[in-house]
Amino acid sequence: MSIYCRFADRVFEINNKYPYLESFCSDYIIDKTEPNYVIEVTNEEIMAECENEASNFSLPYLEILAVHRKITEALASEDCILMHAATIEYNGKAYAFSAKSGTGKTTHIMLWEKVFGAEVKVINGDKPFVRRRVVGDRTEFIVYGTPWCGKEGKNINTSATLAGFCLLERSEENFALKWGEEAVPNLLGLIHQKKDPEYIGFMLSFVDSFVRNVSIYRLGVNMKDDAAIMAHDALTKNN
Amino acid sequence: MKIKAGFIVRQIGENFYAMPITEMSQIGNGMIKLNETAHFMWEKLESGIDAEALADAICSEYSIEREAALKDVKAFCAKLGEAGVLES
Numbered sequence: 520m521s522i523y524c525r526f527a528d529r530v531f532e533i534n535n536k537y538p539y540l541e542s543f544c545s546d547y548i549i550d551k552t553e554p555n556y557v558i559e560v561t562n563e564e565i566m567a568e569c570e571n572e573a574s575n576f577s578l579p580y581l582e583i584l585a586v587h588r589k590i591t592e593a594l595a596s597e598d599c600i601l602m603h604a605a606t607i608e609y610n611g612k613a614y615a616f617s618a619k620s621g622t623g624k625t626t627h628i629m630l631w632e633k634v635f636g637a638e639v640k641v642i643n644g645d646k647p648f649v650r651r652r653v654v655g656d657r658t659e660f661i662v663y664g665t666p667w668c669g670k671e672g673k674n675i676n677t678s679a680t681l682a683g684f685c686l687l688e689r690s691e692e693n694f695a696l697k698w699g700e701e702a703v704p705n706l707l708g709l710i711h712q713k714k715d716p717e718y719i720g721f722m723l724s725f726v727d728s729f730v731r732n733v734s735i736y737r738l739g740v741n742m743k744d745d746a747a748i749m750a751h752d753a754l755t756k757n758n
Numbered sequence: 759m760k761i762k763a764g765f766i767v768r769q770i771g772e773n774f775y776a777m778p779i780t781e782m783s784q785i786g787n788g789m790i791k792l793n794e795t796a797h798f799m800w801e802k803l804e805s806g807i808d809a810e811a812l813a814d815a816i817c818s819e820y821s822i823e824r825e826a827a828l829k830d831v832k833a834f835c836a837k838l839g840e841a842g843v844l845e846s
Binding site for chain 2 (some may be wrong): 699700703704707714715716719720722723724726727730731
């Protein structure tokens with residue numbers, strides 16, 4: 520079996536073992552064309568995913584995890600990194616929300632959808648690819664939808680320039696604090712890890728550009744509509 | 759004293775960060791944040807140096823009393839020792 524998909528502006532030929540991958544990636548499938556990368560995973564690589572996930576997942580599901588890992592590692596050579604953050608598009612720009620599991624980042628983006636309606640689109644509910652791009656004297660970060668997007672399955676095959684990045688925490692009172700380098704330990708924890716010197720060097724350089732060029736906020740949020748309104752006002756006031 | 763091999767050090771913003779290539783460090787995800795002075799000490803420790811010589815090096819680079827420099831060296835090396843990244 521073989522499919523062609525476009526992820527983060529690159530063409531991947533994926534030679535899959537299980538048909539589930541084809542339905543999983545259906546929104547990203549393109550006509551056969553010259554691929555940038557050919558992805559194929561071995562049975563050993565599929566089984567290795569058991570170590571990272573609960574062991575009761577099916578082989579077709581583990582295959583999509585193994586394929587995701589290979590795509591992630593291929594894109595790392597092109598200034599593109601996997602980041603754990605729920606990302607929305609609003610007024611043509613991307614805003615990313617990150618938090619420890621269980622803090623409520625999905626709940627928070629659902630509040631945005633509730634308050635701002637159809638203007639809000641979830642690009643990727645969990646793990647978008649983020650590409651660093653230098654345009655003249657500016658460095659910008661482009662966020663991409665992929666089908667690997669968390670259990671709610673929220674994603675769109677689109678991309679947008681990142682205009683704000685938030686580290687969420689629960690709080691009775693809503694607040695937004697501008698953050699800079701203080702976010703580095705958190706950011707490093709949100710990025711796909713690989714114990715490889717070249718990759719680690721790339722990851723550190725990526726985070727350095729990220730803190731220099733992206734507006735980063737520490738957001739305290741409750742579960743009420745006001746939380747989305749406060750976050751919206753803080754994130755969009757300079758854009 | 760010497761820093762064990764296997765770290766990548768890069769500047770991010772104002773500080774430097776050392777990330778282990780292996781799992782040897784016991785601190786969090788293994789990342790060690792270094793301010794300017796700590797980075798200076800780290801670089802010296804990469805090629806191996808004792809506490810006294812390191813305190814001398816700090817004094818010649820920064821305007822600091824030798825006693826205070828030695829105290830800083832000992833505190834920094836104690837932290838690195840706890841993290842398991844120093845070898846004798």
